[in-house]
Amino acid sequence: MTTQQLTEQIKKKQSFLCIGLDVDLNKIPQHLLQEEDPIFAFNKAIIDATHHLCVSYKPNTAFYEAYGIKGWQALEKTIQYLNEKHPDIFTIADAKRGDIGNTSSMYAKAFFEDLAFDSVTVAPYMGKDSVEPFLAFKNKHTILLALTSNQGAFDFQTQLVDGQELYKQVLETSKTWENSENLMYVVGATKAEYLADIRKIVPKSFLLVPGVGAQGGNLQEVCKYGMTKNVGLLINSSRGIIYASNQEDFAQAAALKAEEMQKEMAIILNHAL
Numbered sequence: 001m002t003t004q005q006l007t008e009q010i011k012k013k014q015s016f017l018c019i020g021l022d023v024d025l026n027k028i029p030q031h032l033l034q035e036e037d038p039i040f041a042f043n044k045a046i047i048d049a050t051h052h053l054c055v056s057y058k059p060n061t062a063f064y065e066a067y068g069i070k071g072w073q074a075l076e077k078t079i080q081y082l083n084e085k086h087p088d089i090f091t092i093a094d095a096k097r098g099d100i101g102n103t104s105s106m107y108a109k110a111f112f113e114d115l116a117f118d119s120v121t122v123a124p125y126m127g128k129d130s131v132e133p134f135l136a137f138k139n140k141h142t143i144l145l146a147l148t149s150n151q152g153a154f155d156f157q158t159q160l161v162d163g164q165e166l167y168k169q170v171l172e173t174s175k176t177w178e179n180s181e182n183l184m185y186v187v188g189a190t191k192a193e194y195l196a197d198i199r200k201i202v203p204k205s206f207l208l209v210p211g212v213g214a215q216g217g218n219l220q221e222v223c224k225y226g227m228t229k230n231v232g233l234l235i236n237s238s239r240g241i242i243y244a245s246n247q248e249d250f251a252q253a254a255a256l257k258a259e260e261m262q263k264e265m266a267i268i269l270n271h272a273l
């Protein structure tokens with residue numbers, strides 16, 4: 001999917017919501033545990049109930065890897081279901097990969113070719129040759145960690161290196177890499193006040209913004225500083241939506257939470273654009 005197609009979907013659905021599919025078997029409704037594949041059964045119900053309210057889904061691979069082969073198979077079934085039933089939805093593998101070049105190439109193949117995700121999150125720490133193998137894939141997107149939502153972001157990302165914060169160096173340097181038009185960036189919603197500065201460096205790039213809901217980030221603040229004329233934002237919420245209820249009504253409860261966010265987004269879009 002191109003960024004232009006993503007923007008069209010955002011305008012059509014009046015939503016820039018990304019729903020995180022972070023499935024924890026201890027948190028899903030207990031009746032699903034009788035299903036042959038409880039993780040996929042949960043995801044399918046959530047997707048069926050919410051797909052008209054969001055433009056993106058983001059499974060975090062940790063929640064699948066934790067369940068071994070069965071978890072990976074559930075991830076595979078989930079992405080196949082999304083690509084078959086909802087090809088207009090932007091898919092993100094939140095895997096935070098990155099390694100020496102030939103290894104990164106294999107990660108990129110795994111997520112872009114085998115699983116056919118539209119995008120994958122990548123850590124910038126190993127530099128240009130660790131990221132460019134992901135960027136080489138046409139119409140696929142590499143979402144580079146810039147300023148993350150957690151407290152530990154202040155350990156390195158905001159530290160000065162040669163007089164400039166490390167996260168700003170990540171943004172600036174990554175723009176010089178080959179196929180940098182395929183880059184997006186992760187910026188935590190809990191760091192909304194940094195977005196004005198971030199937009200000076202990457203005025204047009206899409207930002208994946210996790211951290212609203214369970215982590216306390218504020219949607220209005222993020223939009224105030226981070227929205228562009230093409231929107232340029234994907235706001236992620238995982239636990240705040242998918243665990244709205246752990247009873248039989250879990251999918252409807254998730255849809256209600258997603259609808260609350262979509263309505264707030266529609267108002268913002270109507271004022272901003």
Ligand SMILES: O=c1ccn([C@@H]2O[C@H](COP(=O)(O)O)[C@@H](O)[C@H]2O)c(=O)[nH]1
Pocket residue numbers: 020022060094147148149150186187188210211212213214215236237238239240
């Ligand atoms: O800076 C980051 C980068 C990634 N994440 C991931 O996003 C979701 C957030 O889940 P919530 O339940 O809405 O808090 C989760 O997969 C994180 O690993 C992030 O939170 N911050």
